[in-house]
Amino acid sequence: MANENSTTNYKWVGKRTRRPDGVDKVTGRARYGDDMTVPGMLYGKILRSPHAHAKILSIDTSKANALKGVKAVLTSAEIPDHPLSQPPYAPIINDMHDISRNVMARDKVLYDGHAVAAVAATSERIARQALKLIDVEYEVLPHVLDPLEAAGRAAPILHEDQFTYSADGLSDKPSNLFRSITGQRGDLDQGFAEADIIVEREFTSEPVHQGYIEPLACIATASEDNCVELWTTTQGHFVIRALCAKLLNMDLAKVRVTASEIGGGFGGKNTVYGEPVAIRLSQMTGRPVRMVMTRTEVFRASGPTVGSRTRIKIGARKDGTITAADAETWYQAGAFKGAPVGRAAETFFSSYTIKNARAVVHDVCVNRPKVAAYRAPGAPMAAYAAEGAINELASRLAMDPVDIRIKNAVREGDESLMGTKYGQIGLLDVLEKVKSHDHYSAPLGNNQGRGFALGYWMHGGGLSSVSAHLLDDGTVTVATGNPDIGGSRSSMRVMAAEELGVDIELIKPIVADTGSMGYSHLTAGSRTTFATGMAVIFAVREIIEKLRALAAKKWRLTIDQVTWEAGQAVASSSSRGGIQSLSLKELAAMATKMGGAIAGHSEINAGGAGAAFSAQLVDVEIDPETGFVTPLRYTVVQDVGRAISPDYVEGQMQGGAVQGIGWALNEAYIYDDQARLQNTGFLDYRMPVASDVPMIDTVLVEVPNPNHPYGVRGVGEPCLVSAPAAVANAVENAIGQTMSSLPLSPPKILKRIDEAQAAGG
Amino acid sequence: MPKHQITTTINGDEVDFGCHAGQTLLDVLRTELGMTGTKNGCGSGDCGACTVIVDGRPVNACLVLGVELQGAEIETIEGMAKGRTLHPLQQKFLDHAALQCGICTPGILNMAKALLEKNPDPTETEVRYGLAGNLCRCTGYDKIVRAVLDAAADMRANG
Numbered sequence: 001m002a003n004e005n006s007t008t009n010y011k012w013v014g015k016r017t018r019r020p021d022g023v024d025k026v027t028g029r030a031r032y033g034d035d036m037t038v039p040g041m042l043y044g045k046i047l048r049s050p051h052a053h054a055k056i057l058s059i060d061t062s063k064a065n066a067l068k069g070v071k072a073v074l075t076s077a078e079i080p081d082h083p084l085s086q087p088p089y090a091p092i093i094n095d096m097h098d099i100s101r102n103v104m105a106r107d108k109v110l111y112d113g114h115a116v117a118a119v120a121a122t123s124e125r126i127a128r129q130a131l132k133l134i135d136v137e138y139e140v141l142p143h144v145l146d147p148l149e150a151a152g153r154a155a156p157i158l159h160e161d162q163f164t165y166s167a168d169g170l171s172d173k174p175s176n177l178f179r180s181i182t183g184q185r186g187d188l189d190q191g192f193a194e195a196d197i198i199v200e201r202e203f204t205s206e207p208v209h210q211g212y213i214e215p216l217a218c219i220a221t222a223s224e225d226n227c228v229e230l231w232t233t234t235q236g237h238f239v240i241r242a243l244c245a246k247l248l249n250m251d252l253a254k255v256r257v258t259a260s261e262i263g264g265g266f267g268g269k270n271t272v273y274g275e276p277v278a279i280r281l282s283q284m285t286g287r288p289v290r291m292v293m294t295r296t297e298v299f300r301a302s303g304p305t306v307g308s309r310t311r312i313k314i315g316a317r318k319d320g321t322i323t324a325a326d327a328e329t330w331y332q333a334g335a336f337k338g339a340p341v342g343r344a345a346e347t348f349f350s351s352y353t354i355k356n357a358r359a360v361v362h363d364v365c366v367n368r369p370k371v372a373a374y375r376a377p378g379a380p381m382a383a384y385a386a387e388g389a390i391n392e393l394a395s396r397l398a399m400d401p402v403d404i405r406i407k408n409a410v411r412e413g414d415e416s417l418m419g420t421k422y423g424q425i426g427l428l429d430v431l432e433k434v435k436s437h438d439h440y441s442a443p444l445g446n447n448q449g450r451g452f453a454l455g456y457w458m459h460g461g462g463l464s465s466v467s468a469h470l471l472d473d474g475t476v477t478v479a480t481g482n483p484d485i486g487g488s489r490s491s492m493r494v495m496a497a498e499e500l501g502v503d504i505e506l507i508k509p510i511v512a513d514t515g516s517m518g519y520s521h522l523t524a525g526s527r528t529t530f531a532t533g534m535a536v537i538f539a540v541r542e543i544i545e546k547l548r549a550l551a552a553k554k555w556r557l558t559i560d561q562v563t564w565e566a567g568q569a570v571a572s573s574s575s576r577g578g579i580q581s582l583s584l585k586e587l588a589a590m591a592t593k594m595g596g597a598i599a600g601h602s603e604i605n606a607g608g609a610g611a612a613f614s615a616q617l618v619d620v621e622i623d624p625e626t627g628f629v630t631p632l633r634y635t636v637v638q639d640v641g642r643a644i645s646p647d648y649v650e651g652q653m654q655g656g657a658v659q660g661i662g663w664a665l666n667e668a669y670i671y672d673d674q675a676r677l678q679n680t681g682f683l684d685y686r687m688p689v690a691s692d693v694p695m696i697d698t699v700l701v702e703v704p705n706p707n708h709p710y711g712v713r714g715v716g717e718p719c720l721v722s723a724p725a726a727v728a729n730a731v732e733n734a735i736g737q738t739m740s741s742l743p744l745s746p747p748k749i750l751k752r753i754d755e756a757q758a759a760g761g
Numbered sequence: 762m763p764k765h766q767i768t769t770t771i772n773g774d775e776v777d778f779g780c781h782a783g784q785t786l787l788d789v790l791r792t793e794l795g796m797t798g799t800k801n802g803c804g805s806g807d808c809g810a811c812t813v814i815v816d817g818r819p820v821n822a823c824l825v826l827g828v829e830l831q832g833a834e835i836e837t838i839e840g841m842a843k844g845r846t847l848h849p850l851q852q853k854f855l856d857h858a859a860l861q862c863g864i865c866t867p868g869i870l871n872m873a874k875a876l877l878e879k880n881p882d883p884t885e886t887e888v889r890y891g892l893a894g895n896l897c898r899c900t901g902y903d904k905i906v907r908a909v910l911d912a913a914a915d916m917r918a919n920g
């Protein structure tokens with residue numbers, strides 16, 4: 001195509017246009033998960049464990065069943081069991097044995113909030129009343145919350161059938177440590193021997209929740225012929241279909257899932273929670289069942305991200321060359337295995353060409369809700385440790401923190417620790433932009449500090465399907481299978497219009513249900529604009545191809561004598577006199593009379609999304625009396641490949657930065673001594689509000705990704721990877737002391753200041 | 762359980778509804794009246810997604826009981842556009858891309874509208890404090906604050 005890889009002359013790419021779903025969202029018309037009702041529906045509610053770890057001795061549902069208005073009561077007996085998956089394990093595990101137990105506890109409850117029973121009733125009030133009538137007898141067991149402790153020999157064991165998996169096979173005894181992933185190259189001893197200076201630190205981070213504002217919600221309608229219609233808020237309705245069908249032993253084709261508008265996800269809506277339960281309740285009652293989580297349930301029973309305990313050691317020569325780096329970290333997976341350990345191992349040192357390096361990441365079960373993905377899963381806590389150590393290295397070498405990164409930065413052709421080879425990347429461009437930005441040299445006042453950190457993320461590609469249809473008035477529908485979480489319909493429309501060379505208003509982007517499209521993987525991994533966008537481009541190209549053929553037929557030319565230019569089929573000058581062109585609209589009107597409706601499809605497995613880097617600069621001020629931190633100025637510089645819709649690219653960078661501020665300063669899961677979650681609402685789980693943060697300046701560096709027709713890379717994740725590290729570094733610089741555990745709450749900061757003063761520092 | 766009969770004005774129209782003593786305005790709007798534009802993010806007054814305007818004041822609909830509203834004038838997101846003309850705040854939210862997922866948007870628009878009625882020329886800080894009860898997890902607030910400031914300028918210029 002004419003536009004391929006050119007940096008100019010785009011008609012729509014890079015322009016700021018109003019999003020196609022915007023009006024519905026500012027008028028309240030858009031329908032999210034909880035905005036749907038179905039006639040005759042019942043209200044589903046889940047009874048949750050008050051214990052962090054306990055055997056279920058018995059469940060008596062008879063009183064609940066007898067309550068007027070209760071139509072069904074369900075326990076794990078109603079959810080099919082599945083065998084435990086066996087080694088060798090896939091990098092990402094979707095173990096139906098675990099999922100079955102996570103949606104409804106079987107013999108044991110493994111965390112405060114774990115589902116133990118469910119009811120369907122004619123009103124929410126009756127459903128809530130019924131939950132109180134279910135008698136569960138527990139035998140409380142000792143619990144463990146800390147991953148280091150959980151991996152130790154004396155810890156209470158969550159799963160008697162889980163053994164540590166390593167190259168030598170499985171361990172003899174059951175263990176909370178599921179597996180460890182190691183990325184390694186070179187010779188660490190030699191690398192540290194070459195170092196003039198060595199930094200050794202420990203860092204800890206706590207689980208934080210994605211904090212989407214829309215709670216999980218779904219409605220299931222099961223019919224007597226084993227079909228199911230499911231409406232749900234999700235980042236991937238094809239994945240929900242796959243998980244529900246597999247878990248409940250149903251035919252894929254008979255489960256049709258429609259994705260509602262989604263009120264935020266950030267990785268937290270990638271899997272099933274209430275959906276299989278709602279389906280089973282609907283099968284048991286023959287009526288539609290609606291299942292909506294309260295905010296408390298969202299915190300207690302849907303996955304936050306991992307908390308981590310990390311030891312790190314980095315050595316460098318006087319000139320700043322990093323000679324060796326070694327990290328070992330314990331990631332808490334929550335109640336079931338599957339912490340994002342591979343991605344973590346990759347993230348630790350992947351921005352740098354360190355000859356001798358190792359990262360070991362342990363996947364450990366603890367009595368907390370099973371972790372879910374959260375925006376670059378596994379990476380921000382790794383970057384927090386690695387970038388923290390490198391910042392200390394720079395300060396002890398009296399080197400500029402950006403210069404030390406430039407000195408060690410990876411370039412095209414280099415490899416990450418897990419062996420991923422970098423293509424065209426924009427890391428050096430990003431670092432140069434930071435140095436020349438006026439924020440970098442702006443003066444600081446008393447009690448103020450500036451932080452800097454770099455974030456890396458390798459994006460996902462994968463399966464995407466698109467159906468584009470030319471309608472006979474010349475408008476075009478573009479259907480994808482990806483829920484639109486932050487403006488993807490806008491980008492799909494832009495790419496379709498750009499290819500066709502027509503006004504964006506002629507394009508209507510749609511998110512279609514699972515019955516209407518080929519498989520499309522999650523809206524996650526920053527893959528949608530890249531992979532689904534590529535499928536949009538290919539589908540539209542198929543339409544163009546068919547239109548050229550149509551014009552050729554009409555003009556009695558061969559197809560190569562017809563080109564597509566600016567929204568029209570054009571006969572090449574050498575062909576026939578008189579005939580010039582046919583517009584999209586004219587061709588659309590002809591199509592049905594000359595052969596049939598015109599559509600383009602693309603079903604792809606996109607590869608080559610590539611890596612991106614986000615550098616962040618942040619200034620904070622600390623109140624020395626209270627330890628309170630105020631972020632004053634924030635700049636995100638990121639390689640975005642190509643910004644299809646710059647408004648939404650900036651929005652991703654700004655949103656990621658502010659989530660990182662929350663992660664660094666406030667957010668954490670807080671438990672009592674019985675391992676019961678204490679902060680189950682937004683009042684105590686304090687996310688940043690408008691008055692907590694400054695404007696977030698963005699610098700979009702565009703180093704096109706050669707593997708996408710327009711150069712797209714993902715943008716949603718790298719911007720969170722570096723944020724907690726950058727904010728933490730700013731706090732350290734403001735108080736002149738190192739700090740090593742998130743969140744950096746006022747009492748912790750005060751304590752550190754006091755300790756330093758007591759030590760005469 | 763018997764329901765109380767309440768008469769209110771919603772978006773200029775007289776509306777009667779029945780509600781139980783414990784039912785919140787949020788529940789009445791969403792469940793009894795099918796007006797789902799007002800969102801439920803927490804049900805405990807902590808997120809602002811349910812912000813509506815009652816007798817000229819912004820309130821969290823999840824903290825007000827339906828039975829308290831006899832004779833009240835309620836404005837919800839469904840009534841913000843006048844006919845087919847969007848309110849300047851709605852326009853500016855679209856122009857500035859001040860929403861990503863959009864779940865916080867109805868509440869923030871109502872809160873911003875109430876803010877600008879009281880203070881037509883707010884500073885950035887005043888807008889930030891004015892919206893401090895409304896969580897947005899997607900945008901980082903930058904574009905929201907810009908949209909409100911721009912809408913305020915527009916509304917001042919156009920009286």
Ligand code: FES
Nearest residue numbers: 804806808809823
């Ligand atoms: S739903 Fe009312 S404040 Fe959150």
Ligand code: FES
Nearest residue numbers: 861865897898899
């Ligand atoms: S746009 Fe998603 S919460 Fe505000």
